[in-house]
Amino acid sequence: MTAATARVTWRGMNLWRLEWLRLKRTPRALTMAAVFVFFGLLEPILARYQSQLFRHVGNGVRISFPPATPAAGVSGYFGELAGTGLIVVVVIAAGAFTFDAHHGLAIFLRTRVTGFWQLIAPRFTVNAAAAALAYVLGALAAWYETSLLIGAPAAGGMLAAMLCGAVYLGYAVAVTAFAATIVRSTLATVGIALAVLFALPIAGVYHPIADWLPSALTDAPAALLSGTHQLSHYLPAFAVTVAVSAAALTAAVLRLRTREI
C-alpha cells in the first residue's frame, strides 16, 4: 500500500450506504426537504391572508372568505401529496432506480449482486424513508405556522394525515421502481410513474372502489383534519396501497431478472 492510499479513509461501503450517500452527496435529500418545508411554510400564510391577497390582485373586486380555520391552514400543504411534492419524489426515486440506463454501471452492479432484491430493497427503503421524512418535516412546519397564525389543528388528525402521506409516498416510490423496469431512461421512467399516479384517481370517480384506491390516501388528510372521517375509514386503502407497493416491487425484481443489457 502506498503512502497516498494510506492517508485515505472511508467508511465501509455496501448498497445501503450507497443509497444514503446518493441522497446526502447530491442535492436530492436537500431538494426534497426544501420543497416540502417550503410548501409547509407557504400554505398556512396563503390560508391566513387569502382575503388580503385577493384584495390586492382583484382590481377592486371584493371577495369575502370565511375566517381561516386551523384545518384549512394545513390542508393546503397536504394537497402537495398529489402535486409538486409527489413529482419531486418520483424524479429523485427514478434517478436511483434507472441504473440500467448506464451500460457500464449496469454491468458493474448486475455482475456482482446475487439477486435483484439486493439492488431494489435499499433503493426503495432509503428513498421511501427520505420522502416520508421530508413530508413529515413539511407537515411539522405547516403545523407550527398554522398554530402561530390561525390556531392549533387537532393533533390526532395531523398525525393521521402524516401517516397517510408517508404510506402514499412509499407507494409512489414502488410504482417508480416498477416503471424503471419497463423503460430505461430516467425521463421516461418519471413519465410512466407520474402517468400511473395521476391517472389512478380517475378510477376513483367510480364511487364503489374510490375508498379502496391508493389515491384515497391523498384525499384523506382534509377529511381527517375536518373530522369527516376517522383513520379507520381508510384501512381498505391502506391495505390496497401496501399490497400494490409490494406487488410493484416484486414485479420490478422479476422484470430486472429477465431484462438484458
Add this chain to the structure above:
Amino acid sequence: MTTSGLTRDYGGAGLFDVGLVVPRGSIYGLVGPNGAGKTTLLSLLSATRRPDRGTISMHIGHNRIAVCPDVPEFDGWLTAAEVTDLARSLVAPAAGRQAVATALAAAGLAGSAGRRVGGFSRGMLQRLGLACALVGEPELLILDEPTSALDPAGRAEMLSLVAAMRGRRTVIFSSHILADVQRIADQVGILRDGRLLYQGATKDLIDTYLEPSWLVRIAGDLHPVAAALAGEPWATRAEPVGADTIRVDATSIEAGERGIPAVLAGCGARQVSCEPVAADLESAFLALTGASS
C-alpha cells in the same frame, strides 16, 4: 471454460455456433472487426445476455468472475476507494480494506483513492474498473477493450498487469489493437460475422497463416543470386527489393531455412544478413480473414 454451439441471432447478425475453449490460467485474446460479435460473446459469457441456444460451461462460482466493460461507469459522487470497496462488499465481503488499497495500487490509482470519480478521465475509469475487478481476486476476468482509452504508457502498464496474471487467473479480453493481443495473449480467437474463424495458440496462428519470407542482404551483384533463388522449387518468389536486398518467399519455414544458405553458398555470394520478415498477428489476421472472404 468452454462454450458449445453458442448462438445469439439478432436477425442475421449476432453470434453463431461458437465453440470457445479457454484453458485455465491462459490469457485469451478475442479479435475481430467491428460488428464481429466480440461484445455479444463477452456479454453471453458474463450472463448479461442470454444465448438463443448453446451452452456455457464454467466450473467456478458467480462471485469468482469479474467483468470490465470498455466504458466503465460509476456514481460520480463516490470516491475511487468507495467504488472499489463497494465492489469488495459485493463479491468478497470477507476481504479486508487492505484488499481495496492493494487493488487500487495495482491499477495505478493509489494516489487517486480519495478523489471523486466524477472527475476521472476515461483512462482512469478503465483503471478503476480493473481495480473493482481485481479486488475480488477473480478466477476468470473478462475485459472488453481494456486498453482502448489508455495512453501509450498506460497501455503498456495495463498489458504488463494482465500478462502478470498468466497462470494465476484466466483472462479473456477483446481488443482491436492486434499488437496488444500478440504481446500478451497465449491463446487467440478470431471472430468474423459472428463466427469463430480460428482458435488456438497465437504463435500457431502466425505460423500457419503467414507465408515464410526473408530479406537477404548481399554484397556485390544481387541479380544472379536472385535468379538462382527464383529457380528453386521451394521458392515462391525471389525479387530484389533494394540495392543490396532480395526478398525471398518460400513454401515453408523449413524449406527456406535450408534452401537459402545452400543457394547463397552455391552462387559464392557474400551474405551480409538474412532476416525473417517480421511475422505479426495483424498479418495473420488479414491473411485469415482475407482468405475467408
